[in-house]
Amino acid sequence: MSNSNLFLKSGFIRAPLQNGVGRFVPQLQRIVLKFCKSNGSSRGLRDFIEQDLVDFAKQNPSVVVYLKPRRHRGPVIVAEYLNGDRVWMGMHNKTHSEITKWIEVLRTQQGDIASLRLRKYQYTDYPSVQGPWTPFTFKDPELNTAKLPDPKYGANNRLPMTATEKLRLMFEKQKLNDVNTAE
Incomplete structure (x- = not known):
């Protein structure tokens, strides 16, 4: 364990209050613009x-x-979350669009995870030297530039007809019937 972890509180990452199970609970509780x-x-x-x-x-x-207007002080945004975390951000010389983006970031996160020493439920004496597995670990890199759907990668060539295509065909048939009956 590194020395920097000695002064951080430890905890697990979890969805607060089982967020999203029954309904979504926004985590940002209060924002102070100084x-x-x-x-x-x-x-x-x-x-x-x-x-x-x-x-x-x-x-x-x-x-x-x-x-909170303050004299001769730099601009600051303080966000407080339901789990008790407070995030302080200096907005010195930031533009209107940058501040809008930072406030959106503060609104959508659940607190300051960076100041938390993450703990795991699993433990091993011999951790993997290969790194974590992801769903993209053994995928072909050609998929990054492929134009999908592609039969080469298992795409189905006979996709079901969309409602728009059905309406277009029905309209063309009706148009042909109208032309044939007019003659």
């Missing part, structure tokens, strides 16, 4: 507040949004 009204480095955060904050609050009714 900014200066006159400092130039807060311009992007002030633009976000003026243009997108109301829409963000309407789209995320479970998130409490606090605005």
